[in-house]
Amino acid sequence: MNIKSYKTFNALLGEFSKRDVFVITIFFGALPEAIFTLIDFIIKQEADTLLRAIFLFFVSAITFFYIWWRYKELKKFFEEREYEIRNANPSNAKVLITGLSIIPDLELEEVKKKGKPSRNFRLYPIMEKIKDLHEKAKLEKVIVIPSHESEKNFSTFKEIVEKLYKGVSVEKTEPVDYNHFDSIQRRIKEVFKKLREEGYKKSQIVVGITAGTTVFSVVASALTFFSDITLSYFTQGDEGKVVYIDIKGPGEE
Missing domain, CATH: 3.40.50.10770 (Hypothetical protein VC1899 like domain (Restriction endonuclease-like))
Structure with missing residues (x-):
């Protein structure tokens, strides 16, 4: 979940909404991090780690529902996008x-x-x-x-x-x-x-x-x-x- 990831998704989505690019970047950064943090908690049993995992899952859930809400428009965008050769x-x-x-x-x-x-x-x-x-x-x-x-x-x-x-x-x-x-x-x-x-x-x-x-x-x-x-x-x-x-x-x- 960094500026490089944002630039990658921005290149993939082209001129699509910057907000959508940002949310998708957050989702694909937060979800894996949440999973790894939860695994870390299971191993170490540290309370701070659990709180961090819960927060990341919360962020992932919000961004997921946003993407779900925007799914039809995103789908239409990808179906209609063109490549320049x-x-x-x-x-x-x-x-x-x-x-x-x-x-x-x-x-x-x-x-x-x-x-x-x-x-x-x-x-x-x-x-x-x-x-x-x-x-x-x-x-x-x-x-x-x-x-x-x-x-x-x-x-x-x-x-x-x-x-x-x-x-x-x-x-x-x-x-x-x-x-x-x-x-x-x-x-x-x-x-x-x-x-x-x-x-x-x-x-x-x-x-x-x-x-x-x-x-x-x-x-x-x-x-x-x-x-x-x-x-x-x-x-x-x-x-x-x-x-x-x-x-x-x-x-x-």
Whole structure:
């Protein structure tokens, strides 16, 4: 229950009533604190702790009833809110996070011989993305989040990329189930945390959603909302190209 929480809810709710934002922030701060304080009382049996827990539950109850009263309008607001999709400039990008589809061995071998994939190859979109970022930005690394099935293709993929694009390193995470929302979300968040610890800014990260499954694309896209992280995909058709976008909610700059 702090100013950071308030700013987060304010970004989520956009231009909705500041009072509503404040009350929701208080509720989500007071309720967990009340529960932890009650647990603390049960363990320590201190009267002051019980009084604090009662007060926090009282605050939680008041804010809950306010939210319940405002529920219909809040529900309508969320149903009608729109996101602004902007073209993004990838010139600051240093890291590409991507999935990896299962790639036939024959395709991998042909790419190794020719040095690049043909347009109809599964590997083509992701290689075009790497090529584009290598030319337009200072791409330093590609982080692959493979599935259990596509992990076997990683070593060859790494060899191809690092041979074609000097200075770009390729690494992978532990594989995930491409059909499991939570597993994908946890793994991508782990990558975000690792990059943050390594000193990378959000504006230097691009998340590619072309490789992998529909579930992977949905989760990866959602995790870039309300963030400076850029989303990237490869368009379909003969004129296929790499596109970079930034998705903002109401109230965001």
